[in-house]
Amino acid sequence: MELIPMEYYLVVSSIMFFAGIYGFITRKNLIAVLISVELVLTSTDINFAVFNRFLFPGHLEGMFFTLFSIGISAAETAVAIAIIINIYRNIKNVEVRNLKKLKD
């Protein structure tokens, strides 16, 4: 069967990566920011998988790395959301612009 060449995957993952970064920097809402971080992490997972599959099909390091990283990012998200909820408890919204008490 005809394989999609590696570059295509990489393009996708890169787009995701930079989209994530862009989102992280521009979003106004903490949740949105969190989502963009997730994008970044996921894009790297794709990278690992792709590299493993195309360049070093011999073993499965990349794949395992992907699995672990997915798990970890899930944990990260959970904690982040918990904290965001806590923030919501304190200041009744999750707008980034309201998180400026600590500066200089």
Add this chain to the structure above:
Amino acid sequence: MEYTLFILILPLIGFLSLGLLGTRLKGKTAGYVGTALLAATAILAYITAWQYFSTPGVDGIRPTLIPLNWEWMRFTEHLHIDLGILLDPISVMMLVVISTVSLMVHIYSLGYMEGEKGFQRYYAFLGLFTFSMCGLVVATNIFQMYIFWELVGVSSYLLIGFYYTKPEAVAASKKAFIVTRFADMFFLIGILLLSYFTKTFDFGLLCSGEENLFASAAGKTFMGGAVLSWAMALIFIGAAGKSAMFPLHIWLPDAMEGPTPVSALIHAATMVVAGVYLVARLFPVYYFFTPEVLHGIAYVAAFTALYAAIVACVQTDIKRVLAFSTISQIGFMLVALGVSGMGTVEANGLESHEGLGYMASMFHLFTHAMFKALLFMGAGAIIHTVHSNEMSRMGGLRKQMPITHITFLVACLAIAGIPPFSGFFSKDEILTATFMFKPWLGVTMTFIAALTAFYMFRLYYNIFWGKPAQHDHPLHEAPSSMTSPLVFLALVTVVAGFIPFGKFVSSTGAAYIIHLDWKVALTSVIIALVSIFIAWKLYCKGSSKVPDKVAGFFGPLYTAAKHRFYIDEVYQFITHKIIFRCISQPLAWFDRHVIDGILNGIAWITCRGSLAFRWMQTGQLQSYALLLLCGCLLLLCIGLFR
């Protein structure tokens, strides 16, 4: 002759004992202790002189003895400061002069300073001075001389400032010290130069006339002048400072703020002639290697003598008159040295005629010390009674204080050069020497001699004749403790002229037979008599209007002279306006504002620096991420395209 050491030690003991536990002693006791010690010193000095001059030297040439010489501090293998005692005609003669005058002053002060506060301090300082002055004259090397030179300066500073609560006294002492110190700086530089080339401080070597000693300096010039000439000239500047040569003389008149006996001792008889002594000491070097400097000295001295004599004619403060006469007389001595040649020993073991000036100047130094001390003490006695230095407060004192009157008259005659008083002989020799050197200089000096006679008798008549001033307290003769030294010195002044001085002191050390040059002698005596006559005419009655007329006639010159030709003002200007205003204060300002300013500026910039980076800490969550990202990219670039 090791015992000569005690000539130094005894006064030093006096200084230390009186200085440390003086306050425990009663004033009088301190005085007696000091005087006793000084008497011992004087006796030792006489013994030394007798022993030295009685021993005949090898084929008639007086030897140079060095009984003691310790190495005190070693600089390099050649250069080391030794402390020692050098006995040769002039040093022995100086020892005699110093100890005598000092003893007289000690005795005199017992009366003069009676009841003064700080009697002990006074005698302690006198001891210190005598010690350092003796140390100066017996110096075996130029650096030892410099050491005692400084000590002398300090003791003079202390004594001038004896009445330290009097602002004028303080100012005067400061002035005296700083001016002489300024001169000493040149002296030191001169020493450095000389020693750099000759590799020695030792007088013996320097005066030996060794050509090769100065070989390394040969041909070396600095700003046109030969290095050696520079060195000797600088050394002379030092001498000029102490001996109050123009234009470094300004401290001497002010120094009269000190107690009068001190003026007699330091600023008339001994310290001020240190310069003359230094030149005499280095005479061979001057004569053989830098004759041009020697002649320069003569001209400077002649000018100073003239200047001082003119100024002396118009001063009204008797001590200042005497001060300026001192300056002028020292001028005479230095002229004599300057014009002198080096005598040569002739077949008959006597010295040839060229050495006349040298001998004459030493002779005059000797006689002048005596009669000038006498004059000052007399003035002191008068001031003691009248409580004032101003001529106007005096007049007709001859009745109240006969002894003072007579002795003072003797001294005046001596300084005026009237035979048979000592001044006549010595001054006559000087004039002869100058005529031998350059007739016109001789004429000038004769004229100055005439001026001398004039102002001295102006002084004399104003004090003892003229119409008496009113006094609310009875005037009386000074106590015997003060008059006895006067009498003694008067006697010395009378007889000193007949000492065959040349037999003892001469440029080579061989005996020199003094024979009067009748032309010179007669002219000088006549001129002196004439000027005395003028003085008599003008001031004897005290009612004559002529002086004012004369003053009016000389208008500007008179006022100028009265203000000592504004030399002090010039100094004031230089020191305060230039040194302080234009150097010190700007420097201080520079230090406070520029250098500190730079430092504070650096500190300030550092503190402000943090504001330059505040944008990093907006508190905005994402701006942090952005910063992180940018940093990351920057580093990427560095890593990739390093």
Add this chain to the structure above:
Amino acid sequence: MDFSGFLMMRDEISLVALILILLLYDLFAPAKARKVFQPLACLLFVVQIVITLLPVSSLEAFGGMYQTTPAASLAKTLMSAGTLLVFLFSKKWIEEKHEIAQGEFYFLTLCTLLGMYFMVSAGHFLMFFIGIELASIPLSCLVSFSKKDGLSAEAGAKFILNAAFASGISLFGISLLYGGTGTLYFSDMPVALQGTPLQIAGMILFATGLFFKMSLIPYHSWTADVYQGAPTQVSAYLSVVSKTAAAVALFTIFIKVFGGMAASWRPVLYIIIILSITIANLFAIKQKNIKRFLAYSSISQAGYIVLGVVAASPQGLTGILYYMMVYMFANLAAFGVASLVERQCGNAEIASYNGLYKTNPWLSVLMMFAMFSLAGIPPFAGFFSKFFIFASAVQQGYYILVLIALLNTIISLFYYLLIVKAMFINPNESPLPRFRSDSYSRIAMVLCFFGIVLSGIVSFFYNKTNDMATESMEMCGLSRPKAVEETLDANPVPGQTLNTQGSTAMNATASWPSVLE
């Protein structure tokens, strides 16, 4: 199946055991037994520290996933010790504020500690990644530990999100490295590295995670905010323990894995050092809040530490470990005093230290010692650590870098003196009233006190560290990679003659075969 690997991991095992014990104890112990929870925790923890102290030789386990070296185990000991001190300082605070959550606090802290253990002795990027995440996720919980406090929550959010972002980038870097080399084992990677742009990019992106943890400029922005917002004890923990882990990991990975590409990471670190030290110092001058102040000071200290990495020699590793030990004592002392004062006067303003010496001489003396030690003033330990880390850099010929660092020490001295000035000189009619701190904090403070005073003058500490470091460098067969040497000879630092000479000087001294051949 071979369990010897586990035996090698006794540090980690003991720690896990401790964690589990405490967790279960916290869950099931009866209410009054929970009173002694904290003493018990500290006691057990001491035991764990003793276990880490046992000598280890450097070994690999699980096919190189895990490796331990004397240096690594020393680092672990240090981290544990630091954590213990933090616990001692926070005892009172927990009891007062979070009586109910004391178990969580210990559990979370120890979890992060475990993560750091893994960071230090990882042999594989996956291992390392797990470690760093394990170290940072619970930390974010700790940062936002005091739930009622808005600032704490804000700090937490800033921390977790930035951390996630950084780890994302770092992960991306790892993926690039994987793509470039095809392996993730530390031991296999060097052979596959030729310094292609891809690999360099991977390396630098990967390093982001570490730099972020060490809070080096420009990865530092979160630091001050988080330190200020987080509970003081947590800030202390952040400033000391996680920095140690990151620093040691940085050294190990950069030498072991990227040693061949030193030519490309050296200038990067060069820039980072200069930026961190200078800018952090400039920031610190202006601070009014003691915690922010300490945050910036810790950033600049981190900058000094990286000097050891640049030196890339056993002395460098020694320098890092020793510096960390000294820095731990001083910084924890400072934070401890800060936390006590904060609890008394309710704010963390530097102004509230004015005239402290009058009322609380001991606290102020300890604070002063800490400040002097941080500023590197003899006879306090800080002087020695600074001297040695500078020496290791000069030995490799980094004169200009060291000069800049040294000039920065003057700025740092200035702001440390400001604190001393506040306590001793500034007049204050109403200084903080005299108070007695609880016994646990006092124990901790005494420990710090002696640490500050003795760990420098008593050369045992340094020499022991040095032995361990050299030993571990030997055992891992890490000699200075060729590339480093070439670049060094290439770049015209004044007198690379010195390099050879310096090394000869070192030959004669260190038992370690010359760095330069």
Add this chain to the structure above:
Amino acid sequence: MNLLSIFVVIPVLMLAGLFLSRTRQQARVISATGASLLLVAAVVLGVLFAAERHAGNTAEMLFTASAQWFPAWNIGYSVGVDGISVLMILLSAIIVFTGIFTSWNIDPLPKEYFMWFCLLSTGVFGFFISLDLFTMFMFYEVALIPMYLLIGVWGSGKKEYAAMKLTLMLMAGSALLMLGILGIYFGSGATSMNIMEIAQSSIPMALQKFFFPLTFIGFGVLGALFPFHTWSPDGHASAPTAVSMLHAGVLMKLGGYGCFRVAMFLMPEAANELAWIFLILTGISVVYGAFSACVQKDLKYINAYSSVSHCGLVLFALLMMNTTAMTGAIMQMLSHGLMTALFFALIGMIYGRTHTRDIREMGGLMKIMPFLGVAYVIAGLASLGLPGLSGFVAEMNVFVGSFQHSDTFHRVLTLIAVTSIVITAVYILRVIGKILYGPVQNQAHLKLTDAVWFERLPVVVLIIAIASIGLYPGWIAEWIHQALAPIVESLTVAAL
């Protein structure tokens, strides 16, 4: 235990004792005994040293001892003394002794004050006895840092600014120094940080050119090298009396000592090459300091600037690099140390009575407090170089020695330096005339008292020391010549 370590141990013991002391009296007694012990120990050391030398022991360093400390860098605690260090130790002992008595009534916090004072002296003594670069440097910094609190807490005037400025400037100097020391160590390729061993091996010129200025300036800052001298006026003016004494008297000597012991001795080639720059700088500071002193109003400022001038002379003479001049430099260190200490002590006592240091507000004090007045005059005469007091000996050695230099440039500089003796006279006499002589300015001063025993003691001790150096410099010169021989030799060899 090694004889020299006593000088570090005693102050440390004093520290411990003070730490335990409860009352002001105890603190006083402890520090007084400690200081006296130090003085005795110093004298004993001097005697033993003389004996050793007399016995024909010509080793460069005597009483050496060495212990490994940080083998990784070959750092050892190695001590030893030559003539110069012995003299310096004597100087420090004298000044610490007098300083303790001068601060007899220090307020507030006497205990802390004396503790810092002890720490300071620990550093000073440690510096002078140690031969190991690292140890030396460590003690150097130990001596610097207490100044901050000593000035900041017990000082007067704008003390905080002064303290901060002083500390930062000196520390900046020592920062340069640290790099310099590291450079020397690695550059020489020596297998030890011991100065004597490093001196055996030579440092490549390229490195010397880089490290000599660092080291020289590093020490020079403490030696009041123009233009890094401005910490001195403010610092000395604000410091409490005894601290100014110790700082101007001893600490500034650390600078000069380090300059020749480390910078010039270990890097002779660069020293010869770069000497002219520093000669000009020091030449400036000699004259500059003197001139600036002329217009100051504050007694302490006057003395501080004169210190700048005198210490400038020290470095100046050192850079002339011949035995005589360097001997002069060492003597100048001693004499300046003693007389500036005396000055500061007297100023402190006068200030303690009149509560002003402004010379325009004083006058005629000689009448009121003759002892202090006379002492002040003596100090003044010493500092304007009166024969028979220490100043003269030092200056003459400096001038004659420098003028023996074969190069005209150096001789001209010497002449410039010579002018300072006049300027010195100017400002010294100005002060004496203003505050001691003349009529009493302020009637309130009339009921002031003269010095009491614990004030007279230090003054007398210092005056005796000054006079003994001035009257018989021979023995000192002997020791110094011996100690300088290797240094001068290496310098001359390098010059060829």
